[in-house]
Amino acid sequence: MWDYTKYYFAPMVQILAILGFYWGGHYTWIAIGAFPAIAILDALLPLDQAERKMKSHFWAYLPVxxxxxxxxxxxxxxxxxxxNNDLTGLQxxxxxxxxAWLSVVPGVPATHELYHSRGRLARFVGRYGQVAFLDCMRMEVHVVGHHRDVGTAEDIDTAERGLNLYRFVARSVAESVRWELRLDADNLEKRGYGRYSIRHSLWRALLAxxxxxxxxxxxxxxxxxGLCLTSMVIARFWVEAFNYYQHFGQVRVVGAPIEKRHVWNHYGTLSRLYAFEITNHADHHLNxxxxxxxxxxxxxxxxxxxxxxxxLSGFIPSLWYNAIIKPALKRWDNEYASPAERRLAREQNRQAGWEDWFDDQDGRAKQPDAPVFARG
Known part of the structure; x- marks a missing residue:
């Protein structure tokens, strides 16, 4: 029962935020105040690598x-x-x-879970729930594009080495919209309709x-x-920011099998609950x-x-690179990557102006120096 109950953490935070908005005044700070509180607790609590013991799909999906x-x-x-409330500018x-924050988390993980479901109603609600961050067309590009191309240069959600958060977010927003428009237009053309006829998902997204x-x-x-639209725009950019951390710097040969190693996992006790396991998604890329x-x-x-x-570290690129991702990528290249992937990794390092942490030029890797992160 506890495994089911703890996933109500996400809607509980939303309900508290809603009450804060309703009460007005200083209570409007509840929503954004949840961010540092959850961040600090998630960093301090021990990691959670436990497998869930949940059998009922209905009760597991109710909080989603x-x-x-x-x-x-x-x-x-x-x-x-x-x-109706006399809110100050600061409030x-x-x-x-x-x-904006609550639109991204738990908004993105919840809608993502629904549009990956087999049920038509769940996919419909998952798609249009994304109106909160102005992305009602994301479903097809994510399911068809990201899940096929992850780790390759074709994937707009995989950031190559040396690409900072700011450049990635700007590029990803533009590229995702372009891919969303083109994918549906191509499908309509194949079916004999006009590329931007009334059947295009763009018009339904705008209507929403x-x-x-x-x-x-x-x-x-x-x-x-004006205020709500501002939140939605901010959330849209933050959505791409979170994508930045899930596959940063990993490489995969086009056409090669997708394996568990082609994703970064984050096992924070609260983030696993609050984000409906989207930070624990190696299996998700296999099925x-x-x-x-x-x-x-x-x-x-x-x-x-x-x-x-x-x-938070990604907003300071040097901190993200040197304290977190370079040590992790060094281990990934040397211990997890295939020879072909190591060659791709070496080339990305060269283009980024990063260190070449391989000792051979034929793809064989040396053992890394004292790893920063231990195996689970």
Whole structure:
């Protein structure tokens, strides 16, 4: 029972944020205040590499559905608060940042879990729940593109070595939109329809945004629309920022099998719960239909710090490179990569101006110096 109960942590945080928006005043800080609280606890608590003992799909998915459906509720209550409570500029700013943060986590993991489901209703709700971060077309590109191309130069969600967070986010937002538009247009053309006919998912995505903002306007007026839209834009960029840490620097030969090693896992006690195991997703790349509660932590993987610690460090590229990702990649190249992958890794290191931590030019690797992260 405890394994089921603890995943209600995510909707619980959302409900507290909603109450804070409803009460107004300084309570609007609850949403953004959850971020440092969770970050600190996740970094201090011991890692959680336990396998879950959950059998009931219904009870396991109930908090996922709650977290997804609470996304628009958060926006609507904040919009009402803007229109009815006498919020200061600082309190409105806190609400904007809190909405953005909660749209990304638990918003992204919850909607991601639903649109990877086999059920049509779950996929529909997962797709349009992403209106909270302006990305209702992401489902196909993620499922078809990322899950096929992960670790290769073709994957827009895999950051190559030397690419800092800021450049990656700007590129990824632009590239994901381009791929989303083209993928659906190509499919329509193959079926004999116009590339941007009314059947294109772009028009449904825009309709979802218009309807969403119309409700916000009805609740809080134009000020609420502006504030909520600002949250959605910020969230959209933060979504790509989180992608940055999941596969950074890893390489895979195009066409080669995807293996558990082609992903970074983060086993923070709270982040596993709060993000519905999206930080424990090696198995997810082997079979994208596996529900979150059946994902088994890879105990042979390189142990990474809390995903929130990684997220914060990325804003200072030198800190991210030198304290976290270079030591991890050195181990990955020397202990996990195939000979062909080591050649790709060496070339990326060269292009990034990084160290060449291989002792042979034929792909054989030396054993790394005192590893920073221990095996699980």
């Amino acid at each position: 559905w709650m977290a997804t459906l609470l996304l628009p509720v958060m926006y609507f209550v904040f919009a009402w608060s803007v229109g 409105m700013a806190a609400g904007v940042m809190g909405l 945004i218009v309807v969403f903002q119309a409700v916000i306007y009805a609740l809080g007026g134009w000020t609420a629309v 994208s239909y596996i529900p979150y509660y059946k994902l088994v932590p890879d105990r042979e993987a390189i142990i990474m710090p809390s995903i929130i610690v990684c997220f």
